Structure formats: structure tokens, C-alpha cells
Amino acid sequence: MGRAVVVIGASLGGLDALGVLLSTLSASFPWPLAIVQHRSAEDVADTLPLILQRRCALPVREAEDKDPMLDGHVYVAPPDYHLLVERAALALSTEARVSLARPSIDVLFDSAVAAFGASVVAVVLTGASADGAQGARLVKARGGTLLVQDPATAESGVMPLAAIAAAKPDRVLPLAALGEYLNRLAAMRG
Amino acid sequence: MGSDANDGLEALEIELLTQGIFRHYGVDFRHYAYASLRRRIWNCVHAEKLATVTQLLDRVLRDTDVMERLLLQLSVNVTSMFRDPSFYRAFREKVVPLLRSHPFIRIWHAGCSTGEEVYSMAILLEEEGLYDRARLYATDMNEAVLAQARKGIFPMSAMPEYTRNYAASGPKAQLSDYYLARYDFALFRQALRRNVVFAHHNLVTDGSFNEFNVILCRNVMIYFDRELQGAVHRLFHASLRRFGVLALGRKESLRGTVHEASYTELDPVEKIYRRSA
Structure with missing residues (x-):
């Protein structure tokens, strides 16, 4: 399979959901993870990575432009920037909001598909918007892996349902099981 | 897509x-x-x-x-007035004191787009009593956005956001003191651009054209690859006076660039640097 990337999108209720998901990831998880969590543009205190770090064995940091994308590192989109991935590095953009969102989950997923093709593993978590659905469709169209939080277990099921309506997920699971599935996937392919 | x-x-x-x-x-x-x-x-x-x-x-x-x-x-032309208010606060606190000792201050705003951040800086300098000895060179590769920047007219619909940004930037007045509301538009006072020169300049192909005390280039180079970023950093280094100030976007940095060692950090969070060599 070669090198893969995990891209994760979360919105309303995402802080708790990401905490649970990241806490289940193995300390030797072999792939980089890039996260878009919708949040206010004025949330510049950079607290999100700190909060997530407390629950995660992997290093978590807020993405800076051109940061090298290291295996087993977790990168969070800064508020008011789109986060994109290239093969070896992260990229940021201040371009217009996409479906009212900046950062946009669709933008992250699209960039991951362009750079990693079928090696993308995309995860759509709780949220009250349809962001991520378009990206989910692209991931599946190129043979990547799509995981969606079970809408019944999500604080808001709107975003998971939109992703499920746009593409056929490989797995629909509650949070802890999603983390375990990522561990197994990485152990098999990594 | x-x-x-x-x-x-x-x-x-x-x-x-x-x-x-x-x-x-x-x-x-x-x-x-x-x-x-x-x-x-x-x-x-x-x-x-x-x-x-x-x-x-x-x-x-x-x-x-x-x-x-x-x-x-x-070319990306998304910008706003007082974008990242904490940057303007840091500029007031850490850069303005350095500028006070200069009889004449040249500022290059590289990649100014439609000018929102140029007017923001003009307001800041005015409030700090530095505007009359300053000249702002605001450049962009795109004539269409420069024409818009020269007008200083921005949509009224953006004013609530800009007013919030301004209020958080450590201001000394009200944003509405600086513009006239006309139907759907805010017309910024002409006097704000009495020392602003809007000019065409392409960072990719054009060279240095003056020596500056301050260069502002926030969220422009994120659209360039590493190689082009290096070339632009060489251009800025050559265009900045010794001890001059370089300001990048909050999520950019000099790390890994050709001139990393030529600057010291004035504000590591707001990415304000001072040329030391």
C-alpha cells in the first residue's frame, strides 16, 4: 500500500469525539493524521491541540504552513485557515469559505485524494453540517477508505448521515471502535 | 473538484x-x-x-x-481589516516603539490585495502619531485588486466583523470614525491614503525597489512553494534595513528558510521578526 494518511473531519460535538477517537489510537500508530474541526475564527488561543494532546499518546500540534508531515503525528487545522496535505508536507490557505466553513473538511479530503489516491483513510465524525460529504464521495471514487461515526452515537448525526448518503462507507462505527479499526488497518497495511 | x-x-x-x-x-x-x-x-x-x-x-x-x-x-484575494487583531496589538506594543526613533518610516505591504490591511495599518499609524513620517508602499501583482484598493470602499456588510477585529486590536478610537456609510458601502477617509502608494509589483518576477523599515507580507507566501518562498525571502532580506521588521502570517515561519539565521523573533506567536544580520 505504501504510505497512507488519515484525514478526519468533525464539527458540532467534535471536541469530545476527537478526544475519544485519539485516545484509542496506538502509541505506535504509523501514519500522519490531519484533522479539521470546525471552530470560531476568533478561537486563536490555540487550546484545541492542547486539549487533544491530553487524551492522545501521539504528538498533537496545530499545523503551520509547509510543516513536514511526520508519521504518527497529529496535525490540527488552525482556525480561519483551510488545511491541505501534500505528499510530504502540510499547506494552509486563506481562500474563501467552502460551504460556510474555513477550515473545510471537503478541502482537506480533496487534497488528500489528490496526493495519496487510494491510500487515503477518511473519517467523518459528529457534526450539524454537510461538510465532508463531497470529500467522502471523492475518497470513495478513488478507491480510498471511508469510515463514518455511527450517526446514532453522534452528538449530531447530520454530518455522518450526509457522508453516508454521498458515498458507501467501508465501516460505520461508534467512536472507540473507529479507533480500534484504524489501529488494525495500520497494523495490516503499515 | x-x-x-x-x-x-x-x-x-x-x-x-x-x-x-x-x-x-x-x-x-x-x-x-x-x-x-x-x-x-x-x-x-x-x-x-x-x-x-x-x-x-x-x-x-x-x-x-x-x-x-x-x-x-x-491569485488569492481574500482579506479583511485588522485580520488577526492580536497581530495589530503586538505591532503597537513591540514595533511602534522601535519606529518612534526614526525620522522617516518606509513600510512595504507586499501582496496587499484589495487593501483592507493597508487601511488597517494606516489607522494604526495615525493613532500612534507616526503616520505623517511614514510612507506605505502597497503592492500587488494584480491591477484589478489595486484599483479597488485605491478607492478605499468596502462593503457595509463586512463592517461588523471589522469593527470587532478593530476593537480587539488595542485601538484609540472607533472604526466608524474612519469611514462614511453610504448605502451598502463604507467609504474610508481619503486622508488615510495621503501617504500610501499603491503600485504594481510581482513578488515572483520583480526585484527590490527600495529599502524599508518594515515589510508586511502576511498569508501571501503560503501560496508559494519552498523554492519560491526562498527567493522572496532573499528579496525581503535585501530590501530590509538592518534592524528592520518583517511580519509574516500567524501560521507561517522563517523556519527552514534561507534567512532563518538573519532574523531574531520580536513576537514568536504573531511571527514578527527583526533583521539582525
Whole structure:
């Protein structure tokens, strides 16, 4: 399979959901993870990575432009920037909001598909918007892996349902099981 | 978002497009950051109602109107007044004191787009009593956005956001003191641009044109690749006086660039640097 990337999108209720998901990831998880969590543009205190770090064995940091994308590192989109991935590095953009969102989950997923093709593993978590659905469709169209939080277990099921309506997920699971599935996937392919 | 073609083919088509534009029009997008450039190219493909990047190349080479639209789309012109209020607060606290000792202050605002941040800086300098000894050179590669910047007219609908930003930037007045509301537009006071020179300059192809006390280039180089970033950093270094100040966007840094060792950090969070060598 070669090198893969995990891209994760979360919105309303995402802080708790990401905490649970990241806490289940193995300390030797072999792939980089890039996260878009919708949040206010004025949330510049950079607290999100700190909060997530407390629950995660992997290093978590807020993405800076051109940061090298290291295996087993977790990168969070800064508020008011789109986060994109290239093969070896992260990229940021201040371009217009996409479906009212900046950062946009669709933008992250699209960039991951362009750079990693079928090696993308995309995860759509709780949220009250349809962001991520378009990206989910692209991931599946190129043979990547799509995981969606079970809408019944999500604080808001709107975003998971939109992703499920746009593409056929490989797995629909509650949070802890999603983390375990990522561990197994990485152990098999990594 | 068209990702139906395979990776290799899409990358080749994008390379041919930027090469074609450069050879035919002399405008160089070859060293723009790939991931976001690719998105904007696909936006153009769709806006022109085409199906592939190669079709866009065909159209752009034969139709200068398409080229003009593409030029606007490929350069990013999203900006706002007092974007990142904490940057302006840090500028007041850490840069303004350094500037007070200078009889004349030259500021280069590189990649100023439609001018929102230029007017923000003009207001700040006015409030700090430095405006009359300052000259702001505001440049952009794009004539259309410069024409807009010269007018100083921004939509009223943006004023609530700009007013919030301004209020958080450590201000000494009200934002509404600086503009007249006319129907859907806010007309900023002409006096704010009495020392502003709006001019065409392309960071990719044009050289140094003066020596500055301050260079502001926030969220511009994120659209460039590493190689082009290096070239622009050399240009800035050559255009900045010793102990001059360089301000980048909050999520940019000098780390790993050619001139990393030539600067000290004035504010590590707001990415304000001072040239030391």
C-alpha cells in the first residue's frame, strides 16, 4: 500500500469525539493524521491541540504552513485557515469559505485524494453540517477508505448521515471502535 | 473538484498549464503551492464550463479574456481589516516603539490585495502619531485588486466583523470614525491614503525597489512553494534595513528558510521578526 494518511473531519460535538477517537489510537500508530474541526475564527488561543494532546499518546500540534508531515503525528487545522496535505508536507490557505466553513473538511479530503489516491483513510465524525460529504464521495471514487461515526452515537448525526448518503462507507462505527479499526488497518497495511 | 483523472495525469496537466501561461503571457505560477493551486485551477475549469485542465490551457492560450479571469482566480484575494487583531496589538506594543526613533518610516505591504490591511495599518499609524513620517508602499501583482484598493470602499456588510477585529486590536478610537456609510458601502477617509502608494509589483518576477523599515507580507507566501518562498525571502532580506521588521502570517515561519539565521523573533506567536544580520 505504501504510505497512507488519515484525514478526519468533525464539527458540532467534535471536541469530545476527537478526544475519544485519539485516545484509542496506538502509541505506535504509523501514519500522519490531519484533522479539521470546525471552530470560531476568533478561537486563536490555540487550546484545541492542547486539549487533544491530553487524551492522545501521539504528538498533537496545530499545523503551520509547509510543516513536514511526520508519521504518527497529529496535525490540527488552525482556525480561519483551510488545511491541505501534500505528499510530504502540510499547506494552509486563506481562500474563501467552502460551504460556510474555513477550515473545510471537503478541502482537506480533496487534497488528500489528490496526493495519496487510494491510500487515503477518511473519517467523518459528529457534526450539524454537510461538510465532508463531497470529500467522502471523492475518497470513495478513488478507491480510498471511508469510515463514518455511527450517526446514532453522534452528538449530531447530520454530518455522518450526509457522508453516508454521498458515498458507501467501508465501516460505520461508534467512536472507540473507529479507533480500534484504524489501529488494525495500520497494523495490516503499515 | 475534479479528481477523476489519475494523479500523474492531473499533475502533468497542471504543469503544462502553468508552463503554457508562463511562456505565452510571462505570468509565472510554476512555483505556487501545489495543493491550493490545484483547487483554484479546478475552480477555473468549472467556472469556464470545461471538463479538463488541458481544455483550460487551450482556451487560455487563445482568449485573453479567459486569461484575465484566470489571473484573478489563481491569485488569492481574500482579506479583511485588522485580520488577526492580536497581530495589530503586538505591532503597537513591540514595533511602534522601535519606529518612534526614526525620522522617516518606509513600510512595504507586499501582496496587499484589495487593501483592507493597508487601511488597517494606516489607522494604526495615525493613532500612534507616526503616520505623517511614514510612507506605505502597497503592492500587488494584480491591477484589478489595486484599483479597488485605491478607492478605499468596502462593503457595509463586512463592517461588523471589522469593527470587532478593530476593537480587539488595542485601538484609540472607533472604526466608524474612519469611514462614511453610504448605502451598502463604507467609504474610508481619503486622508488615510495621503501617504500610501499603491503600485504594481510581482513578488515572483520583480526585484527590490527600495529599502524599508518594515515589510508586511502576511498569508501571501503560503501560496508559494519552498523554492519560491526562498527567493522572496532573499528579496525581503535585501530590501530590509538592518534592524528592520518583517511580519509574516500567524501560521507561517522563517523556519527552514534561507534567512532563518538573519532574523531574531520580536513576537514568536504573531511571527514578527527583526533583521539582525
